[in-house]
Amino acid sequence: MPYIERNGIKIHFEEEGRGEPLLLLMGLGADLSAWEPHRQVYRNCFRCISVDNRGAGLSDAGKAEDCTTESMAADAAAVLDSLDIKGAHVAGISMGGAIAQILAVLRPELVRSLLLINTFARPEPYMRRIMGTFQDFYDCLTPLAFDRLLQAFIYSPATFAGHPEVLTERERQLEQNTDSRMAADAFRAQCEACMGHDALPYLERIRVPALVVAGKADILTPLSCAEELKSRIPGAKLYVNEGGHVQHFEHLDVFNRISLEFLKKNMGQKEAGI
Template identity: 35%
Template structure:
């Protein structure tokens, strides 16, 4: 557990696993906090050198009110990788983290060995834009527990929510219990605006790194066509679809998620890094 001064902020991160193993940067979703990776942290730590940051404005990183663009957050992540001298890294980005990962590959390519883009997008379509307009209205008015209860309807697949209602409630309660900050609502709205403005569609062909795209079959939040658009645009990209899963495939199907990502990374592993 440590911090580094990068891009004008104090960025909190955790480092887990063998420093001599292949480096993996886990970039979280809209909440921005590294701990949201849950049980995946231990799984990745068993095989890799894991870097787990809290993004600008979230968690134990500086609660900055400015700089909330996916391009700037990619610069934050790239600066951290440079500060730690661990690049090039395998970047695993979930949802918002996948949008950030795209800009890392585009604008800091020497620091990125591969991309895993989970439940993410190059740009919003009309459906997703309307969805996030609704989510923004909720975020502007509701308290945290109410908001997370509503968000769970967007994030978990119907089958998982039906068969594991206690896990959904646990996710809501755990996220709602995170330490609060006076600027949380303002930053949360800025982050929704940030992803609504994200658009790398015209530049997808520039992404040269091997890319694995993952998406749940019943992903309501960032639906499968958005992942298919990524695969069609990125030259060296493959798609794996998780049946009966929603947005949070790393939580709904944790074993398969890790198997898919680790198999992809291991197939690219540099001989001199192990």
């Protein structure tokens, strides 16, 4: 399994597909396998590089105080550097989108386009309270009970009402994979990274095509977060899908079509300023 090491921390990543590089950054508490419903479309056109953020999947956690969106952006940049990739399209979901923003600001030469999914430039007070609740209950509840708490914040009411089988299947998979659960300290550190994220003062520096995708019923990163990103990133576009914080799963076919259209449209795009 491929790893890079940065400042003593091993970061795991995977590659598949052929074409222009596409860096995939996942959100809070999730490993790179969560990209699979999207990778199965992307890998037909792109060289997908999926990264386990520090503390997730097979990557080391390191010290909790070192877990920030800046450090995770540097980890992702180190992966690209190790592969001698001079520029990539970058997609990030939730916390992964926050990391992608920082990467585009700190290493603009590495970023050809930005796909920002259900994410935020700066956490709102409501999101901070939710993150604090997640931290408090992560190892107080059973994995199943905690996931049911999480479901209430990330899925839309329409999924609970119309597609309860989606949640049942999620719970079945969770019960079969309890050994892969993220360590509590690492999870809390990622929550702190989200709460400490603030790219708002720097978004105007981003000079690559950007698509912001939001869920109409997202309460964790509401539509106002997406609108803020669109207004601050020059030339950014906004697509509002049905669904909640995981609209990319709830309305998978629509999301895959919209995101792939954006990525393919920007094939051949050079890095900022070139």
